[in-house]
Amino acid sequence: MLFWIIAAEIAFWIVIIAGLFTRYIWKRNRLSIFFFLLTPVIDFALLVLTAIDLKNGATASFAHGLAAIYIGVSIAYGKSMIAWADSKFQSWILKKPSKKKILYGKAKAVYEMKMWGRHLLAYIIGCSLLGLMIWYVGEEIDPLMRVLNLWTIVLVIDFIICLSYVIFPKKEKK
Structure with missing residues (x-):
């Protein structure tokens, strides 16, 4: 399962780089949009591969939970x-x-709280997928629950860090 997660991450960045290359070097905007639209296809493929792995009797593992997070x-x-990749491509x-x-x-x-909001959205989506996996697997869900617990701790820590920017605003260096 871990192999598929790594493959999905590599595929994600390949299609992003291909999209940026076709947009800025080849000046083919429509083709670049095609590459960017492949990113959700990669996510869907990982979701299907995770479901197939569990359907074929694999014991739920941390890697399955990691797929939900991904x-x-x-x-x-x-x-x-x-x-971010677009900005870096243009400058580099x-x-x-x-x-x-x-x-x-x-x-x-405000920026940090918006980023935490995205983290919360990722958490909700990932936890929904974890919940479906837990429901589907039924037994031996400890690894998935550990992923859920760990991610909850990370989300709370991220919120505390974001809140610190509200309580102690970052000041411009003079």
């Missing part, structure tokens, strides 16, 4: 990951200056 994160953060390959501005104060706090 899919949740990919759906919730997919657009922002593509935007096309040598365009970076447009990223450093945020401070309230703007930084």
Whole structure:
């Protein structure tokens, strides 16, 4: 199962790079959109492979739970990951200056809370998939429950960090 998760991650970045390459180097915008639209196909393939693995009698493992996390994160953060890759491609390959501005104060706090909101969305999607796996497997769900418990702790820690930007706003260095 871990192999399929790694393969999905590699495939994700291959189609993103292919999309950026076709958009900026070959100037084929429609083809680049095709590549970007393959990212949810990769997520769906991983979901199907996970279900097939469990259907064929595999014991639920941490890797199955990790697949649920991967899919949740990919759906919730997919657009922002593509935007990040686009920005890096433009600055590294096309040598365009970076447009990223450093945020401070309230703007930084709002940004961090939005990012936590995406984390929460990923968590909801991933936990829904974990719940379906737990329901489907029925027995031997301890590895899946450990994934759920660990991710819950990570989500709470991420919230505390985000909240710290609200309570102690990042100040601009002078």
